[in-house]
Amino acid sequence: MVEHEQRTPILPALFHGGIEPAEHKGLTSESPIRRLPVPAVLHVPLKQHIGNPAQAAVQVGDRVRKGDVIGKADGFVSVPVHAPTSGTVTAIDDYPAPHPSGLSAPTVTIEADGTDEWTDLDPRPDYETLRPAEIRGRIREAGLVGLGGAGFPTFIKLNPGPDRPVDTVLLNGGESEPYLTCDDRLMRERPKEILQGASIIAYTVGAKRIVVAIEANKPQAISAMLGASAGWPQIEVVAVENRYPMGAEKQLILSVTGREVPSGRLPADVGVVNQNVGTAFAAYRAIVHGEPLIERVVTVSGGAVAEPANLAVRFGPPIETIAAACGGYADLGRLIMGGPLVGSALHSTEPPMVKETNGLIFQTRAEVSGAAALPCIRCGACVEACPVSLVPNEMYHLARNKEFERVQDYDLFDCIECGCCAWVCPSNLPLVHYYRYAKSEIQAKEREKEQADIARRRTEARDARLQREKEEKEAKRRAKKKQADGGKAEKESADPREEAARKAAEKRRRMRGEASGEAGTEQAGGSGDAAAGTDAETASDEPNQR
């Protein structure tokens, strides 16, 4: 440990504020990744990513092999979903989704046949003979999404476009969220594969340099990655200060490269593509082995679970099954998917494990802070803690008083919802909750306005049409009257209705992209001038990966 610290100095956090919460990583950091046996029944949701849900591509009764596409990508911001094992499709129906709403979502249920037979794979260890666009296509077809937690389709991030030259691939091994150790374990156990994945990514985006950034509290991961990177001159492994939210994309980029991503812009705008280490590993499997994304490592931890562990799990088993594999739970006060700072609390253990599930934290009743909220005492602790340099206390008052215009002037849409403000708040106010509320209200208002605009345009179009018809009739009548040649008035070519419908569809797509980028590292508030496609991209991936 001391040895590598001498070799790799710890880069300090260059962002403002941040917090140092109790880590609780010791619960699982020494437990090697264990494979969960494939359960008999898997519930595979068709939406396990940001963007449009995949469309079911199988029918009830179909036999599928492991890796077969069971859901086709729908639209640009979408990826396919694959069968996690071989078996029979027994249902395509709504099933409880791993979402704080507790609602159900379209899900393909597969009964495993126990043979776990692969579909036909197309491994390409010689990936450098492929064009970058082909690799992006394969990565999309493999269903890759950011595995840091938010699940943004990876192929979009690997396509920064010609006007955004990328020189650095930043591999995010920050994992600054308490409890989570899945990235830590993966880096310790599979460093070579991760680096190969990083090389594939660098090749795809044309970057010359790869930097692996790991929080200083993971000395073994740092050693392992350092060891694996020997002989790769273009790969640099750096230790970064232990400070939440170091794993947040823009905060990490600033601390490692000194480049500050402008508000509303993408990392690629400063020449960086940022990927979670788990995503790099998945990219390696997808390209070199041709395997689609059907499993990931999840940290199962918290005081309420009997045997905290890191498990490699296929997508689809209910959380209850995963908990049972860890000795079950008792005295459960709260179940969190993800880490405790940006994860979501689930209503039950029934929903399945999905691509975004990097952690399942079973908190005891005692671990759930139950203190009542008091009024804000303007202590300023939140101002000090905010990694974006916002003034959270003012934003709270404005959001609470529904002053939505002014709260935007306080840069509401720059908030990354990391939770630092609420964590330090002595009055125990659910600050982030108020920001989410204000954001969704503002977005709803914008949608409403959009609807009204569409309706107005429709009415105008209708009026114009009626007017035109009237004029045409009039012209005909006049023509008849004059007994002229009988030439018809020419029809106008552009139908305003069509135009309005097209615009509306485009806007809807943008709104969906924004709304589902809910953790909103880069909310679209500041990018109104961007084209629709870029807007969808701004719903950044991996805000959960802190």
Place this chain on the structure above:
Amino acid sequence: MAQSSLFRPSLATPSSPHAHGSGGVGSVMGAVVIGLAPVTLFSVYLFGWPALFLLVVTLAAGLATEAVLLRLMGRPVRAHLLDGSAVVTCLLLALSLPASTPWWIAALGAVFGIGVGKQLYGGLGANPFNPAMIARVMLLISFPKELSTWPAVKPLFSGSALSFSEGLRVTFGGDKAPALPPDAASAATPLGHLKTELTLNRTVDEILAEGYSHTQAIFGTFSGSAGETSALLVLLGGLYLWWRGIIDWRIPGSMIAGTAAMALIFHVYDPSAFPGVAFHVFNGSLLLGAFFIATDMVTSPTTPRGQLIYGAGCGVLTYVIRTWGGYPEGVSFAVVLMNACVPLIDHYTRPRVFGKERAGGPPLGSQE
């Protein structure tokens, strides 16, 4: 997997974060009380029973007002009494009054501070002015004589100490209090003494040569309000708060620097009319104000730059009032005046937002 065995949370499942750092409002206020403890105990020692009675009266009146008003407004009485904010307000008020203040003046101050200064504005967190200082300013304007009559130092357990019954008469006897020995009645604070004597065309050096020493000011054996006595103990308490992370250096630092800078400039300009930096820093309630009063979270700016401006303003105004105002001490007025500027200061000192040219501004690198 039986449906019935599935986890159904008994607790609410709010949105993230699901972790919270330690400490609450109560622990913040508790730390302030601990920080004030040394100087409070010292003042009781220095002025004897009346100082203790003053504390009891102020606290009782203030807490009773808080409880009654919370109840009237239908708020949880217990939770808010336990948050400790009223205790801090009453403690600060008591520490800013002469130990000989009659009970009804102290009680009136506490009722006014908590009732009008805090609860009328909406209670905890909603008051624009420091309630303790609003109460003190009100009392100072309404009862200038009582508020500027400082008892002589009569330490407990010493020969000159007041007995329990004498103490009772000082606090509760009102005008009918039997005449105390003449020298027990009053003594001037160094600030007050200097102000009076300067009007008689004497120089600072002459005046301070008559029994003033910085050592005494630091250890606190001069007269004054309870919190004005020992600069050392106030500093100790302040450092405790800083160490606990309750306050940071900005407000105390800039407030002391503000007064010190003014004192330095004018002392250099004319040493015979303007005392030096040390005199201004160690006397009066500048240190108490800098560490415990101006740092009141509710009524001070939350932005780092704002805190510097606010603290410096408090410091400069304190000097201005001390030197050219009608009262020998100006901390309470200075703080209240600066409190009024806090929303403005906060608005114009928002930090630069990540990725933006400035708060509320365009993204970095964009043309406006």
